[in-house]
Amino acid sequence: MARLVPAVLRAADILELFLGDDVTLSASEIGSRLELPRSTTHELLTTLVERHYLVRRSGEETTYRLGPKLLELGARYQQRLEFTAEADAVARQVAAECRETVHVAVLDGLEVVYVSKVDSTHSVRLISEVGRRLPAHCTAVGKVLLAGLSEEELSARLKGHRLVALTENSITSRTALRQQLAKVRETGVAHERSESNPDAGCVAAPVVDATGEWMAAMSISIPTSRHSDEAWPRWEKLVREGAAELTRRLGGRPATP
Template sequence: MGRLVPAVTRALDILELFLEGDGTLSAPEVTRRLQLPRTTVHELLTTLAARSYLVPVREQPGRYRLGVRTYQLGSRYAEHLDLAAEGQRVAREVAQTCDETVHVAILEDLDVIYIAKVDSTHAVRMVSAAGRRLPAHCTSVGKMLLASLSQDELDSRIEGRELIAMTPNSVTGHEELRAALDVVRERGVAVEHQESNPDVSCVAAPVRDSTGQVVAALSISVPMIRWSEEREAELADLAAKGAADLSASLGHRGAR
């Protein structure tokens, strides 16, 4: 790896400060937060403004905000963004950490569709495939995605619909599902205990895009022979971190 260029690093540090707060900063604030010399900060702000990475705030003299150039770069990045490809990359990283099966799924009506999957290397593991479709109410990713819907949207999807059982543990009642989704919203993660497969439990966390909308969920699936309360807590944290990493790659500012 080559040597980092200090001036470029400082310029990027300045730009990243604008991701926080109200999105405006003054030179003294940058100086204080980065502990840089005032002359250095002035020169860097002047250079970034000259290249349209920053612009002065007209109604607040002495303050800057992000300029159009940063939007252009972000838009070009978004043009080439592929949720499935990014999901596969992050799923691989999570699977390498826990050596369990990791999925990324999206919601379609009342089903989930797996768009990315990385297998565990254990002989005993969950068997599935990218592209597989399952009832959302029977899976941790599905419950996570259903919990992200507004109450009206959820009601419109489940009204008059039968919730089929995949195992004896599957949720089949509408009120039972609503109660389960309340727990998901409260916890911020979803857990499924042998509801889609009698030999597997899963935990899932939400993936958000640049607008903050939940667009997918990332789950970790574990055979019951390796499942415990301690393992559940550990994997819930790992799933949340993986989902946050994927969200960050989609442009979600609060992901990390």
Template sequence: MGRTVPAANRAFDILELFLQDPLLSASDVFTRLGLPRTTVHELLVTLVDRRYLVQVPGQPMRYRLGVRLFQLGSVFAEHVDLAREAHRVANDVAGACDETVHVAVLEGRDVIYIARVESTHPVRMVSAVGRRLPAHCTGVGKMLLSDLSPETLDVLYPPNSPLATMTRNSNSSAARLKSALRGVRQEGLAFDESESSEDVHCVAAGVRDHTGTMVAAMSISVPTTRWNAEARTNLTRLVRDGAGRLSESLGYRLPAP
């Protein structure tokens, strides 16, 4: 590894301040980074010259992000392969827990699995890459459905409409599904309690892209015989972390607190 360049680090430090505040003055930059005023001035002039920052019209000492960053972000977004990134992160998560990890996307009332990394333990499951399953019977599906508007859910699942079941534990009521999705939305997690396979439990978390849209969900699946309070706690942490890392690889960043 070569050494880092201090001037470049300082320029990136300035740009990253805008992750929290859309508008900053030279004084704000000086105060937050503790850099010499002359250094701050020279870096700001350079970033404006390269179109990474622009001066706010009528407020020459205030700055906002420039078009060059938008152009770079657009190129990044165009070349992100969701399936490739999903498999890469799922492989890491599976390695950490030695359980089966899935990533799926939503299409209508179904989920389609785009990545699956197997546990070394034999587990019988109905999922497979490319296979469709009813969203309401799966953890990944419920996670993805929770991000839809009430109006969209009403179109997909009209009131009083029956739902197809996969096991005796599957939800067969649109009303109960919508009630359950409120809890999923609040907790940021969805569970499949033997709803798609009789002997399997899973926990799922959402994956968002650079626009903040939930584009996929990640789950960890385990046989019911290994599902207990400790497993639930550990796997919940792992799936949140894995979904977060996949989201980050797609350009998502958490909203400022």
């Protein structure tokens, strides 16, 4: 088991004191309740105030209350809950239309993390799960999210990183990857044919937040046994519409090629 950091634990203990009925607490009250030395209490409180987790109020006795940084974190957590719920709802709609597996994913470094999944209704379906990670360059959702990065950010993330192959069709050349990403920016949609799974392909489109950032991507994943030139345009249309609907629900403006 990894070692826990005492200073972090004490800082968390201080913040959690405010989960009770007290809106404000003095340094002496905090130190007494947590049985902390006066100097340690002072250092922890000074640090929490400096980082805006607490606000110091001067008066007859200096007191502390929760600061705005906690509100920011709470709001971000709430947004994540709302995002997941909306992603699930829209993914179900798209899956009902195409009867294929629908995913929503976000980017973490150079990996994608799947945050929503609705299974295909066909007897032959893909095996995947929420929370799974894959190299972004091998997936349609990953290509969308990499395409949404600035050139500077993309270069920084790729620096010193080898593009691993998951199948014989995976991209391993940075030049080839950049060419595909340029096409994604131009068309607003990405394709992947047996690059992460030899038995499947995907088409994906960006989910855009209120700031215009490509914050997530939605994909339709299809076993190669059901691939056809006639079906791809329909899947592309459906994933564009689904990503646009999720974008609108999150207060963003859908991407336009």
